[in-house]
Amino acid sequence: SYVRFARRRKEKGQGHGGYGGLKLPPGSMGWPYLGETLQLYSQDPNIFFTSKQKRYGEIFKTHLLGCPCVMLASPEAARFVLVTQAHLFKPTYPRSKERMIGPSALFFHQGDYHLRLRKLVQGALGPDALRALVPEVEATVRSTLAAWDGRVMSTFHAMKRLSFDVGIVTIFGGGLPPRWKAELRKNYSIVEKGYNSFPNSLPGTLYYKAMQARRRLHGVLSDIMRERRERGEPGSDLLGCLMQSRADDGVAPLLTDEQIADNIIGVLFAAQDTTASVLTWIVKYLHDQPKLLEAVRQEQAAVREATDGGRRPLTWAHTRSMALTHRVILESLRMASIISFTFREAVADVEYKGFLIPKGWKVMPLFRNIHHNPDYFQDPHKFDPSRFQVAPRPNTFLPFGNGVHACPGNELAKLEMLVLIHHLVTGYRWEIVGSRDEVEYSPFPVPKHGLPVRLWRENRTVDRTPPCE
Numbered sequence: 001s002y003v004r005f006a007r008r009r010k011e012k013g014q015g016h017g018g019y020g021g022l023k024l025p026p027g028s029m030g031w032p033y034l035g036e037t038l039q040l041y042s043q044d045p046n047i048f049f050t051s052k053q054k055r056y057g058e059i060f061k062t063h064l065l066g067c068p069c070v071m072l073a074s075p076e077a078a079r080f081v082l083v084t085q086a087h088l089f090k091p092t093y094p095r096s097k098e099r100m101i102g103p104s105a106l107f108f109h110q111g112d113y114h115l116r117l118r119k120l121v122q123g124a125l126g127p128d129a130l131r132a133l134v135p136e137v138e139a140t141v142r143s144t145l146a147a148w149d150g151r152v153m154s155t156f157h158a159m160k161r162l163s164f165d166v167g168i169v170t171i172f173g174g175g176l177p178p179r180w181k182a183e184l185r186k187n188y189s190i191v192e193k194g195y196n197s198f199p200n201s202l203p204g205t206l207y208y209k210a211m212q213a214r215r216r217l218h219g220v221l222s223d224i225m226r227e228r229r230e231r232g233e234p235g236s237d238l239l240g241c242l243m244q245s246r247a248d249d250g251v252a253p254l255l256t257d258e259q260i261a262d263n264i265i266g267v268l269f270a271a272q273d274t275t276a277s278v279l280t281w282i283v284k285y286l287h288d289q290p291k292l293l294e295a296v297r298q299e300q301a302a303v304r305e306a307t308d309g310g311r312r313p314l315t316w317a318h319t320r321s322m323a324l325t326h327r328v329i330l331e332s333l334r335m336a337s338i339i340s341f342t343f344r345e346a347v348a349d350v351e352y353k354g355f356l357i358p359k360g361w362k363v364m365p366l367f368r369n370i371h372h373n374p375d376y377f378q379d380p381h382k383f384d385p386s387r388f389q390v391a392p393r394p395n396t397f398l399p400f401g402n403g404v405h406a407c408p409g410n411e412l413a414k415l416e417m418l419v420l421i422h423h424l425v426t427g428y429r430w431e432i433v434g435s436r437d438e439v440e441y442s443p444f445p446v447p448k449h450g451l452p453v454r455l456w457r458e459n460r461t462v463d464r465t466p467p468c469e
């Protein structure tokens with residue numbers, strides 16, 4: 001009806017500009033071609049979004065990276081685009097990025113293919129799977145912290161390794177041979193380096209190297225799938241779920257190996273830097289608030305006692321008993337809002353609150369603006385986990401998005417954070433080395449240089465040799 005209404009008014013030719021009485025949202029389109037791209041990228045992007053919202057309100061237009069855009073900064077508008085009228089707004093990514101991750105990865109799609117894939121991915125990341133993953137996540141956390149012990153490292157770098165390793169056990173289970181894991185790690189890091197580079201096919205460029213590495217990743221994934229088929233054991237991990245999925249006839253495979261590989265690379269991609277950025281912020285927020293850290297330490301000390309001083313493994317039930325730590329995680333997700341917004345494209349002319357969103361325009365729900373709006377989160381720049389003692393108002397807390405494309409990995413990400421915090425605060429002390437309050441964008445916001453931190457085991461003298469990283 002939003003479309004029909006927009007179309008009818010447009011056909012009648014009411015009003016000016018051929019938009020049938022519907023106005024375009026307020027805002028400025030900037031310079032020809034360039035639009036307001038320079039304004040966005042020459043400063044902290046949050047200043048751009050916030051100043052626009054102050055000037056124009058919850059819906060405004062702009063022009064970025066060659067595309068006309070409508071930005072939406074209210075909970076109702078985010079729900080409209082992502083949930084109630086999601087069919088009118090398709091996911092949209094630059095073609096070069098689609099080619100690099102893999103065109104069949106679920107987040108590029110809409111409709112039946114997307115829904116089927118999503119069910120499979122959600123199943124492999126559901127509560128039963130996560131329960132079984134706790135020991136693997138704990139082992140990965142322990143070895144990450146042990147490797148950091150006594151050294152200065154970039155927190156983001158350490159957390160990237162952690163979230164990559166957790167991604168690998170989620171996808172392949174615990175038994176992936178080390179040579180395959182090393183191949184995946186090596187090639188994946190080349191893909192990553194090329195992801196934000198200028199797309200061209202000249203040999204030697206980052207983009208070219210990334211596309212080559214992507215081909216090698218497909219090769220490794222084909223080998224792993226072939227080996228599983230030969231053994232007759234597809235496995236119950238994410239890869240196994242995708243391999244065993246069947247079309248409507250119940251016989252033919254639902255997905256080709258090519259489609260499976262695109263989705264495996266896609267999940268690794270969606271899981272790594274997101275989780276690592278939030279984990280980095282958590283390390284900083286806890287460090288900066290000694291009283292809060294002490295309270296979290298007390299909560300976790302009780303859990304440690306329940307595990308016989310760490311001699312018995314953490315269980316899913318333990319992770320469900322960390323109420324304060326959980327609130328710290330929610331507040332970190334809100335404060336850091338590492339996914340500040342997402343992109344969709346209008347598939348038809350759509351009317352929203354008397355404004356026209358023209359077909360083909362990009363539409364961006366601004367999560368960060370909603371998370372930092374004092375109408376929904378009092379004193380929004382204060383880190384205050386207690387605000388989550390009461391559930392946030394509907395559609396105001398969207399760190400994992402909303403609707404058909406909402407993050408299927410959110411519980412895994414939170415599990416990783418709970419386990420990391422448990423071992424960090426019960427076993428270690430840490431201090432930040434160098435600058436503390438500057439932020440860089442990679443592209444998610446993280447503290448400058450990835451937050452260099454000296455970490456040491458509790459009850460041990462601190463080694464103050466110069467940083468090795």
Ligand code: HEM
Pocket residue numbers: 106107108118121125167170266267270271272274275278338339342343398399400401402404405406407408409410412413
């Ligand atoms: C703190 C960590 C994470 C954050 C903040 C995060 C955030 C998000 C958000 C906001 C979306 C929706 C994007 C949109 O609507 O355009 C999303 C989608 C997605 N996320 Fe996450 N994510 C995190 C971790 C993970 C993990 C650990 C996995 C997998 C193991 C994962 C897999 C995915 C996938 C596959 C999608 C696409 C879903 C679809 O299109 O149907 N994410 N994530």
